Amino acid sequence: MTRYILRRLIAMPFLVLGIVTLAFLLTTVTKGDPLTAIVSDRQMNNPEVVAAAKAKWGLDRSLPERYAIYVGNLFQGDMGTSFITRRPVAQDVLHRLPATMELVIAAMIVGATIGISLGVLAAYFHNTAIDHASRLFALFGSSVPVFWLGLALLYVFSVQWGVLPGPGRLDARAVAPPTVTGFMTIDTLLAGEFRLFLDAVWHLILPAFVLGWAVAGTISRLVRANMLEILSREFILTARAKGAGEFRVVVGHALRNTMVPTLTVIGYSFAYLLTGAVLTETIFSWPGMGSYAVDAARGLDFPAIIGVTIVGGVVFLLTNLLTDIAYVVANPRVRLG
Amino acid sequence: MNAHTPLFEVRDLRVAFGRNGVFSEAVRGVSLHVDHGEVLGIVGESGSGKSVGMLAALGLQPEGAKVTGSVRFKGQELIGLPRRSLRELRGSRIAMIFQDPLSSLNPVMTVGDQIAEAVRLHNPDFSRKAALDRARDLLALVTIPQPDRRLRQYPHEFSGGMRQRVMIAMAVANDPDLLIADEPTTALDVTVQAQIMDVLADLQSRLKLGLILITHDLGVLAGHADRVAVVYAGQVVEQAVVDDLFARPGHPYTRGLIASIPDMTRESERLFSIDGTPPALGRLPPGCAFNPRCHMAQDICRREAPPASLESGHIVSCHFAFTGLESVA
Numbered sequence: 001m002t003r004y005i006l007r008r009l010i011a012m013p014f015l016v017l018g019i020v021t022l023a024f025l026l027t028t029v030t031k032g033d034p035l036t037a038i039v040s041d042r043q044m045n046n047p048e049v050v051a052a053a054k055a056k057w058g059l060d061r062s063l064p065e066r067y068a069i070y071v072g073n074l075f076q077g078d079m080g081t082s083f084i085t086r087r088p089v090a091q092d093v094l095h096r097l098p099a100t101m102e103l104v105i106a107a108m109i110v111g112a113t114i115g116i117s118l119g120v121l122a123a124y125f126h127n128t129a130i131d132h133a134s135r136l137f138a139l140f141g142s143s144v145p146v147f148w149l150g151l152a153l154l155y156v157f158s159v160q161w162g163v164l165p166g167p168g169r170l171d172a173r174a175v176a177p178p179t180v181t182g183f184m185t186i187d188t189l190l191a192g193e194f195r196l197f198l199d200a201v202w203h204l205i206l207p208a209f210v211l212g213w214a215v216a217g218t219i220s221r222l223v224r225a226n227m228l229e230i231l232s233r234e235f236i237l238t239a240r241a242k243g244a245g246e247f248r249v250v251v252g253h254a255l256r257n258t259m260v261p262t263l264t265v266i267g268y269s270f271a272y273l274l275t276g277a278v279l280t281e282t283i284f285s286w287p288g289m290g291s292y293a294v295d296a297a298r299g300l301d302f303p304a305i306i307g308v309t310i311v312g313g314v315v316f317l318l319t320n321l322l323t324d325i326a327y328v329v330a331n332p333r334v335r336l337g
Numbered sequence: 338m339n340a341h342t343p344l345f346e347v348r349d350l351r352v353a354f355g356r357n358g359v360f361s362e363a364v365r366g367v368s369l370h371v372d373h374g375e376v377l378g379i380v381g382e383s384g385s386g387k388s389v390g391m392l393a394a395l396g397l398q399p400e401g402a403k404v405t406g407s408v409r410f411k412g413q414e415l416i417g418l419p420r421r422s423l424r425e426l427r428g429s430r431i432a433m434i435f436q437d438p439l440s441s442l443n444p445v446m447t448v449g450d451q452i453a454e455a456v457r458l459h460n461p462d463f464s465r466k467a468a469l470d471r472a473r474d475l476l477a478l479v480t481i482p483q484p485d486r487r488l489r490q491y492p493h494e495f496s497g498g499m500r501q502r503v504m505i506a507m508a509v510a511n512d513p514d515l516l517i518a519d520e521p522t523t524a525l526d527v528t529v530q531a532q533i534m535d536v537l538a539d540l541q542s543r544l545k546l547g548l549i550l551i552t553h554d555l556g557v558l559a560g561h562a563d564r565v566a567v568v569y570a571g572q573v574v575e576q577a578v579v580d581d582l583f584a585r586p587g588h589p590y591t592r593g594l595i596a597s598i599p600d601m602t603r604e605s606e607r608l609f610s611i612d613g614t615p616p617a618l619g620r621l622p623p624g625c626a627f628n629p630r631c632h633m634a635q636d637i638c639r640r641e642a643p644p645a646s647l648e649s650g651h652i653v654s655c656h657f658a659f660t661g662l663e664s665v666a
Contacts, residue, residue, distance in 0.1 A: 234440040240397055241435075242455045242507065243428030252454075256445050332445055332491040 004328065008321055019313035020074065023306045024067055034059065037083045037300040057083075070306075079310070080303035084295065089307035092292065097311060098182025099169065100288030103280065104273045106208035111215030111273075112266050116255070118216065119223025124250055126228060134224070138217030146276050150210045150283035157206060164206050167285035171199050207284040211276050215269045222265055226258035233257075260331045267323025271316055342412045343370040344547040345431075345515050350406035352386070352393045352571075354618065360403060361619030364390040365571040367406075371515065374545040378562030378579070380555050380594065382615050386571035387551050388519050395431060395517075396423040410515070429459040432508035436520035438500035442492035448503050449488030452476070455510040475506035479536050498529035502536060509540055515547040522557065534561060556598040559583065567591045570616050570626035577651040587646075587653035589631050625656065633657050 035053060036044070043049040054060040058069065073080065079089035122134040157164040169184045170176055176184070177191035185204070188197040230236070231254050239253045281290035289308055296304035352364040364386040371377045381387045392398055394408040394415065408415040410431060415423065427433075435441045443451055452475055453468035463471070469488060476484035479502040492500055501521060508516055518537060522530035538561055541548045550562055558565050558579060565582045567575040567590065575588040586592045596609040613630040616622060622629050628638040637656050645654045653659065 234435055234437060235443045237392075237397060238433075238435065238441045238504070238507075239443070241395070241427055241433040243424045243426070243458045244454070245424060248458075253443055253446075257443070259445075330445075332447075333493055 005321075005325060008324060012317060012321070015317055016310075016314055017071075019317075020071060020310055021067075023309035023313070024070060026309075027302045027306055028063060032300045034083065034300050034302050037302075074310075079307040082296070082304045083301040084299045084304065089303045092304065093289065093307050093311050095182070096287060096289050096292045097315075099184070099286060100274070100277050100281065100290060101315075102183045102185065103204070103207055103211065103286055103288060104270070104277055106204045107211035107215065107273050107276075107280075108266065108269070109212075110208045111212035111269065112219060112262075114212070114216040115219025116223050116262065118220035120227055120250060120255060122220065122224040123227030123231060126224075131224075134220055138220050141213035141215075141217035144213075146210060146214075146279045147283060149213065150207070150280055153206055153210055154283070165199075165203050167283070169200060169203050169286065170196065171203075174199060207280050207286060210283075211273060211280045214276070215266075215273065218269065219262065219265055223255075223258055223262055226261055227254055230254045230257045260327060263326045263330055264323060267319055267326065270319040270323075274312055274316065343409075344373045344375075344411060345549070346370040346407075346409045347390075347394055348407040348409075350390055350394060350408060351404070352389055352398060353403040353405075354399075355401055355403065359619075363402075363571050363618055364393065367568070367571070367573050369566050369573060369576065371547045371549055373514070373547055374541075375564070376541060376548045376550060376562045378555075378558035378565040379549060379551045379568055380553065380558060380565060381568035382553055384615055384618075385568045387568045390568075390571075391433075391517050391519065391549065391551060395427055395433070396420065397427075397433075425459070428455055428508075428513075429511040430513055431515045431517065432511070432513040433517045433519065434501070434504045434508045434521050437524045438497055438504050439492075439524065441504055442500055444492055447489055447491055448476075448495065449473070452503070452507045452510055455507045459511045471510065472506070475510055476503070478509070478540070479503070479506045481506075496529075497525050498532060501525060501529075501533050505533075505536060505540065509544060509546075512544060513546065515549070516541070517549045517551070519551045520553065521550070523553070530557075537561075554598075555594045559598075567594065570621060572626065572654065573652075574627065574655065575651075575653045581651055585651070585659065587648075587651060587658045588627075588655045589633050589657075590627050625654075633661065 034057070035050065038053050038057060039049060051060075058066055061069070070080070077090055079093070081087065082089050082092055085092055118134040118137065122131045125131055154166065158166045165171065174196060177187045177193055177196060180187050180190050184200040185197060188194075188200050227250075231250075236249060236253060239249045244252070277286075277288060278290035278293055280286065281288045282294055285291075289312065292304065293308040295301070296308060347370065348368045350364055350367045351362055353360040353362045367386075367390050369377065369379070379387045379391075389398065389402075393402060393404045396415065396418070398404055404416060406416065410426065415426070442448070446454075449469050449472045452472035453465065456468040456471050457463050457465070460468075473484045473488055476487055481487055481499060481502055487495075487499075492503070495503065505521075521537065522533050525533060534557065537548070537550075540546065550558065552558060555565075562579045565575075565577060565579050566573045567582075567588065569590050575582065575586070575591045577585075577587075582591065583595060586595055590611070593609070593611040597611065599608060611630055616626060616629075622639070624637070624639040624641055625631070625634070625643050628634040631638065635656070641656070643654045643656045643658075645652055646658050648659070
């Protein structure tokens with residue numbers, strides 16, 4: 001198993017380089033001229049200003065040169081400077097990454113919990129009202145776009161009923177704790193502010209649910225199908241013949257056997273969640289990578305776009321690695337070599 | 338409990354499966370019993386209802402099956418017993434092992450954990466450690482070498498015969514009174530079959546188990562059963578002490594089964610087989626269920642279900658029970 005993980009780790013740098021190259025090249029094929037983001041409209045007719053801006057941002061160099069410089073800087077943790085915020089991209093991204101990760105992880109927990117529970121119930125009570133309801137839930141979650149769902153739920157739960165808070169990570173009047181990890185739930189606890197912690201969790205519920213619903217739907221369908229198959233296996237009969245109760249049979253024996261494919265899907269849903277986070281963050285005024293990426297794309301902020309792409313790609317690679325490791329751990333039959 | 342109460346007694350057990358409101362019986366009024374420390378063989382072709390009947394007796398029938406009749410264990414009626422009470426009996430007083438040891442064990446749990454689970458389900462005060470210790474002793478009991486190491490392995494690391502030993506170890510974990518073995522050797526290699534039967538026979542006599550041995554191979558029962566019930570199309574067609582059954586098979590179906598046991602002492606000869614196939618669920622012929630395949634069938638066999646005739650403990654359900662025996666023997 002260690003050899004398998006080692007092999008995967010060795011492949012990582014090459015995959016990252018591939019992401020960097022692709023992200024870099026993609027910006028060169030887009031139509032927009034980054035100069036329009038740097039130089040004001042009036043100054044665009046002034047050749048001196050334009051030349052100076054080009055020289056400052058390195059836009060006068062050839063593509064291979066720019067690529068080599070970029071990769072060289074990247075090795076020192078330098079992702080360039082944002083056209084818009086005028087701060088180092090690396091700093092911007094690192095500052096915003098935890099908020100996104102917090103949202104994505106919360107959405108994953110919501111999606112996995114609801115998805116697995118619904119899948120198990122739907123399989124155990126297949127062809128009953130519970131099964132049909134869970135099918136409808138899954139269908140709705142996969143087919144309704146995040147931006148509509150987000151707005152609709154915000155309107156109902158926050159505006160109309162007032163049972164859940166509006167956008168943001170904390171109450172508008174609250175003073176945020178000092179940033180340590182960037183995860184609001186963890187930072188509030190580190191600061192010993194339990195009420196703020198509850199507030200942070202409270203604010204997470206709606207966006208996490210909006211983002212996690214589709215994942216919950218996918219997982220519930222997969223778990224249902226696997227559970228139906230597993231529940232008809234002979235070792236389930238063995239468990240019952242041993243005198244095990246239904247809960248033990250379903251959760252201890254059957255669900256445990258569906259964990260391998262389920263873990264894989266949960267891991268790979270990460271890519272969807274990262275993408276979905278962009279829209280969710282915009283709706284919920286979530287100060288994460290997603291809203292940063294939207295601003296960067298709008299402003300043709302190329303260094304920021306490349307930076308976000310690379311960080312997103314690396315996060316995705318890491319989760320895939322974790323998924324594969326979890327897969328090996330959960331499946332005794334491949335836990336070899 | 339008086340001496341006349343059998344350990345396990347099934348009376349007029351019926352199991353029916355419904356489809357679109359129409360029920361067809363897979364088990365049609367089976368009655369049999371097992372005494373303490375006795376080995377009852379149940380023999381019949383696949384689909385004859387022998388497994389379904391025994392599963393239903395313990396409340397393990399497939400979803401939607403309708404079970405009627407009476408099943409008594411030590412005098413206690415099991416049909417209609419609350420699920421919880423049935424569960425307390427299963428795996429502790431009554432244990433079962435199944436045909437395919439490959440699929441009967443949970444692939445993602447260690448063998449030790451699976452045996453320990455059986456122990457702890459009925460002894461909640463056992464610690465995990467104590468249960469695993471017991472599991473190790475049980476593996477040793479069914480003669481699995483290096484039980485300490487084997488305990489931590491997964492089913493896929495075991496051979497078929499070893500897995501069936503694990504199943505047996507799990508079944509006897511709580512010292513049951515009755516063990517129901519459903520085709521325990523069918524999925525195994527011939528050489529391993531004999532070993533498993535030896536393990537079973539050894540445990541049976543050591544633990545004084547009542548044993549119900551379900552098989553389609555009458556030959557397996559010859560050396561191991563005390564009594565034999567022959568099942569055809571969901572009914573017991575003949576029931577007798579094993580020696581008597583082989584010496585005087587009263588039912589033409591039983592004779593067919595005996596004739597189809599390969600005989601090593603005779604020179605290459607085509608194996609006897611009974612023509613035709615058993616009737617499908619819900620497609621029983623009128624009269625005796627066996628009549629389309631019976632070479633002795635007369636008009637009455639196609640009209641009337643045969644009554645059971647009893648002759649010194651030997652029960653046969655055939656219009657022509659014991660007739661023509663001389664020509665076979």
